[in-house]
Amino acid sequence: MLELAHLTAGYPGRPPVLRDACLTIAPGEAVGLQGPSGCGKSTLARVAALLHRPDHGTVTVDGHRVHGWRHRAPRSLRTRIGVVFQQPRQSADPRLTLADVIAEPLRANGRRAEVPDRLPELSRSVGLTDELLTRRPHEVSDGQLQRACLARALALEPRWLVCDEMTSMLDASTTAALVGAVESYRTRTGAGLLAVSHDDELLTRWCDRTVTLAAGAAGSAGAAGSAKDLDTWTS
Numbered sequence: 001m002l003e004l005a006h007l008t009a010g011y012p013g014r015p016p017v018l019r020d021a022c023l024t025i026a027p028g029e030a031v032g033l034q035g036p037s038g039c040g041k042s043t044l045a046r047v048a049a050l051l052h053r054p055d056h057g058t059v060t061v062d063g064h065r066v067h068g069w070r071h072r073a074p075r076s077l078r079t080r081i082g083v084v085f086q087q088p089r090q091s092a093d094p095r096l097t098l099a100d101v102i103a104e105p106l107r108a109n110g111r112r113a114e115v116p117d118r119l120p121e122l123s124r125s126v127g128l129t130d131e132l133l134t135r136r137p138h139e140v141s142d143g144q145l146q147r148a149c150l151a152r153a154l155a156l157e158p159r160w161l162v163c164d165e166m167t168s169m170l171d172a173s174t175t176a177a178l179v180g181a182v183e184s185y186r187t188r189t190g191a192g193l194l195a196v197s198h199d200d201e202l203l204t205r206w207c208d209r210t211v212t213l214a215a216g217a218a219g220s221a222g223a224a225g226s227a228k229d230l231d232t233w234t235s
């Protein structure tokens with residue numbers, strides 16, 4: 001299970017973005033997260049990916065309560081969660097080839113020896129050709145770079161995937177290819193998914209259920225996203 005319980009989270013010097021948010025994802029389940037711009041979807045996704053420390057509340061991954069965040073999160077928990085963000089150019093080192101972008105997690109986790117075997121399999125799973133693997137981010141399209149970022153997220157075979165607006169910059173065919181790659185991976189491994197998107201139709205087609213993170217009750221600037229028991233907002 002990936003369990004987010006009673007989360008309050010935000011940014012220094014501002015009112016909380018999330019207040020008392022709860023969400024539980026079962027193994028193998030695909031949950032979509034939608035809601036108005038600025039209501040805190042990405043913040044919640046970053047907390048779930050152990051990249052943003054909540055002010056209150058707990059995150060439990062497969063029965064392990066999380067106490068550290070970002071680099072302080074235990075490696076054994078961090079590697080259980082793969083993340084893909086909206087902007088591939090902000091998350092890929094421009095100096096690396098796509099092959100090195102994909103292999104980065106294997107190298108960083110002492111699994112360099114696996115790269116020759118895993119790289120072809122990973123790149124094939126996201127539809128990247130060998131020729132593209134030798135290029136650097138500025139030499140490929142956003143869609144091609146996002147494919148590499150997805151392959152990187154799958155490199156350590158995570159039990160959970162967090163896809164934050166993964167396809168929102170991409171055309172319909174690249175979107176279909178990336179969602180297809182995620183679903184093939186999930187079918188093979190039984191991984192759970194949290195998918196954030198503005199595209200209700202995509203979430204309906206992709207996910208087992210969709211939850212809505214509501215804007216602040218008054219809708220006023222600075223009001224905290226009212227996220228109490230997200231599961232009660234299931235559509």
Ligand SMILES: Nc1ncnc2c1ncn2[C@@H]1O[C@H](COP(=O)(O)OP(=O)(O)OP(=O)(O)O)[C@@H](O)[C@H]1O
Binds near residue numbers: 017038042
């Ligand atoms: N690093 C940050 N520092 C300060 N405030 C931030 C930061 N990141 C996000 N925020 C603010 O927190 C609120 C929630 O942002 P978040 O990105 O989580 O919302 P979102 O629902 O994902 O929005 P969108 O749908 O537009 O991507 C917004 O008001 C945003 O301006």
